[in-house]
Amino acid sequence: MRCLFVFRHSPWDGSRGAESLDLLLTLAAFDQEVAVLLLDDGVWHLHPGQSPGVLGLRDLSALWRNLPLYGIGASPWVEDESLRARGLQDGDLSIPVRRIQRKRLVAFWNRFDVILRD
Amino acid sequence: MAVLHLIFRSPERDWDAVVERIAPGDSVLLLADGVLGIQREAERLLAKGVHLSVLEADLRARGFRSDHPLIRVIDFDGFVDLTVAHRRILSWK
Amino acid sequence: MNEPQTPAEASRFLSYTLQVNASPYGGEAADLAYGFARALVKKGHRLKRVFFYRDGVYHALAGAMPPADETCRIARWSELARVHGVDLVVCSAAAQRRGVWNPEAEAELAPGFRVAGLALLVESIVESDRLLIFG
Numbered sequence: 001m002r003c004l005f006v007f008r009h010s011p012w013d014g015s016r017g018a019e020s021l022d023l024l025l026t027l028a029a030f031d032q033e034v035a036v037l038l039l040d041d042g043v044w045h046l047h048p049g050q051s052p053g054v055l056g057l058r059d060l061s062a063l064w065r066n067l068p069l070y071g072i073g074a075s076p077w078v079e080d081e082s083l084r085a086r087g088l089q090d091g092d093l094s095i096p097v098r099r100i101q102r103k104r105l106v107a108f109w110n111r112f113d114v115i116l117r118d
Numbered sequence: 119m120a121v122l123h124l125i126f127r128s129p130e131r132d133w134d135a136v137v138e139r140i141a142p143g144d145s146v147l148l149l150a151d152g153v154l155g156i157q158r159e160a161e162r163l164l165a166k167g168v169h170l171s172v173l174e175a176d177l178r179a180r181g182f183r184s185d186h187p188l189i190r191v192i193d194f195d196g197f198v199d200l201t202v203a204h205r206r207i208l209s210w211k
Numbered sequence: 212m213n214e215p216q217t218p219a220e221a222s223r224f225l226s227y228t229l230q231v232n233a234s235p236y237g238g239e240a241a242d243l244a245y246g247f248a249r250a251l252v253k254k255g256h257r258l259k260r261v262f263f264y265r266d267g268v269y270h271a272l273a274g275a276m277p278p279a280d281e282t283c284r285i286a287r288w289s290e291l292a293r294v295h296g297v298d299l300v301v302c303s304a305a306a307q308r309r310g311v312w313n314p315e316a317e318a319e320l321a322p323g324f325r326v327a328g329l330a331l332l333v334e335s336i337v338e339s340d341r342l343l344i345f346g
Contacts, residue, residue, distance in 0.1 A: 001337055006208075019265050019305060026329040030337065040135065081135070106141035109121045114342050115208055116230075126240065150239040175246070176239075194250035201341055202225055202256075209344055211240070 003027055003034045004112040007042030011052065011060055017045065018058045020118035025063070027116070028071040035112070036067070036076035038097075042118065043082050046093040065095055074098070079105065120144050120169075122204035125152035126211045129159050136210045142167030147192075147200055149173040152210075156184055164188050173197060225340035226257040230332065233346025234266035235275075235284035240346035241267070245287060247343065252295045259339050260298045261288070262332040263324075267346060268306040271299075271324040285321050292323030299324045300331055 005024045011017040028034045038045060045064060052059050067076075078097040083089065090097050100108065109115065121144045125136065128151035137159075140146060146168045148155055153176040155163075163170050171190040177183065184191055192200070201207060229248055233240035244261070251258050263270050275285045292299050303326045306312035312326050320326070336342050 003336075015308065016265065022304065023264070023329055023332070026333050027336075030330070030333045032333070032337065039139075102135070102138050105139045106144075109141075109206055109208065110119045112206065114336060115206060116336075116342070117209070117344060126243075149243060173243075194246045195254060197247055198250045198254055198256065201227075201343060202223075205341070207341065207343060211346070 001032050001114060002112045003032050004037060004109070004115045005034060006037045006039060006115060006117040007045055008040045009118050010041040010044040011050070012044075012055060012057065013041075015057075016118055017060055021060055021063050023116065024072075025070045028067075031071070034072050035074060036072065037100075037108075038076055038078045039082050040079075041086075043078055043086060043088060043093075046076075046078070046095060046097065047088075048092070048094040061094060067095075077108075119206070120204060121206045121208055122147065122200055123168075124149060124207065124209040125155065126150040126209060127152055129155040129157075133159055137162065137166070140166065140168055143169075145169040145171065145200060145204060147171045147173065147197065149176050149197075153177045153180060153182065156182060156189070160186065160189060171196065171200060224256050226259045226338070227251055227341045227343065228259055228332070228335040228339040229261045230342065230344045231261060231263045231267035231270065231346060232265040232344065234269040236269075236277075237266060238346070241270070241284060244343075244345035245284070245291075247345075248291060248297065252291070252297065258295070258297050260300055260331070260335040262335060263299070263301045264305055264329075264332065265302075265346070266309075268301045268309055268311045271301040271306065271311055271320040271326075273319045273321045275321070289321055289323040297323075300327045301325070302332070303328050 075096045075098050077100050081102045123146045125148050153172050171192050174191045231244045235241050277283050291297050
C-alpha cells in the first residue's frame with residue numbers, strides 16, 4: 001500500500017510531533033511504502049540546531065536523520081511555497097529533501113492509496 | 119481520480135494555501151468552523167470547479183442556511199456517501 | 212485498499228478505520244467522529260475499528276459526569292460499542308503518557324474501550340477500504 005504522511009505542524013506543538021513520528025515509523029515497520037510530505041509549519045521539523053529539550057520535548061532530529069534505517073529510504077517532499085513563506089531554503093534544512101511546487105500537489109495526492117497526517 | 123477534502127478550519131485561518139492544493143473535480147466538504155467559509159469562499163471554490171458540500175448540522179448550529187443550487191447541504195449519511203465515493207480523503211484543520 | 216470506484220459501485224459496503232486524535236471535550240472534531248461513526252454503522256458499512264490516539268485517548272476515562280444538559284461524549288461511544296460491537300481501542304503509549312491507563316495498575320477504562328499498540332492502528336488501516344482522521 002502506498003502511504004503518504006503529511007506534517008503541517010511545528011515540532012514544538014506539544015507531543016504532536018513525537019506521536020506523529022511514532023505512527024510514521026510504525027507504518028514503515030509494517031513494510032508499507034511510505035512517503036513524507038512537509039507543508040506549512042511542518043517544514044520546521046527540518047530546521048537544524050534545535051534544542052527541544054529546553055521545552056521538555058523529545059528531540060526528534062535523530063529520527064528524521066535516520067528515516068532510512070526505519071525503512072523510509074526516499075527523502076521527504078517539501079513544498080516550495082511553505083519553505084519560502086518561512087524564509088527557508090532547502091540548503092538550510094537538516095537533511096536532503098525533494099522539492100515540490102504547490103500547484104503540483106493537486107495531482108500528487110493521487111499517487112497514494114491512503115493519506116495520514118500529524 | 120478525485121480527492122475528498124474535509125475542511126474543518128475557519129476561513130479566518132488562511133484558506134489560500136489549502137484551496138491551492140485542491141484540484142478541479144475534487145470534492146470539498148465544509149464542516150465544523152469550515153462551514154463559515156460558505157459566506158465568502160464558496161464562490162471561489164465553485165469557480166475552481168470543485169464539488170462543494172456543507173454539513174447541515176454545522177451550518178444550522180452557526181445560524182446559516184444555503185439555497186445555493188451548486189452547494190449540497192448534507193447530513194452524516196451524505197458525509198458517509200462522499201467517503202464511499204472517494205478513496206483518498208484529506209482533512210484540513 | 213480497494214481500487215477506486217465508479218459512481219455505480221458507490222452503494223456497496225466498505226470497511227473503515229477511524230482515527231480520533233481529538234479529546235472528547237476539546238472541540239467539535241470528536242463529535243463529528245461520533246456522528247460519522249453512527250451513520251456509518253446504520254448504513255451497513257463495516258466500522259472495523261475506532262482508534263483513539265493523541266488527546267483522543269481521553270475518551271476512555273472512566274467516570275465522566277458532564278452536566279445534565281450536555282451530551283456525555285464518552286457514554287455514547289460505549290453505547291455504540293455495546294449495540295453495534297464496534298471495536299474501540301485507545302493507544303497504549305498515548306494513554307500511558309497522559310495517565311489514562313497504567314499497565315501496573317488495574318486498568319479502569321470506560322465500558323467498551325480496550326488498550327493496544329500503534330501496530331493495531333496500522334494493521335487496521337492496511338485492512339480497511341477507508342481511513343478517516345478526526346482532530
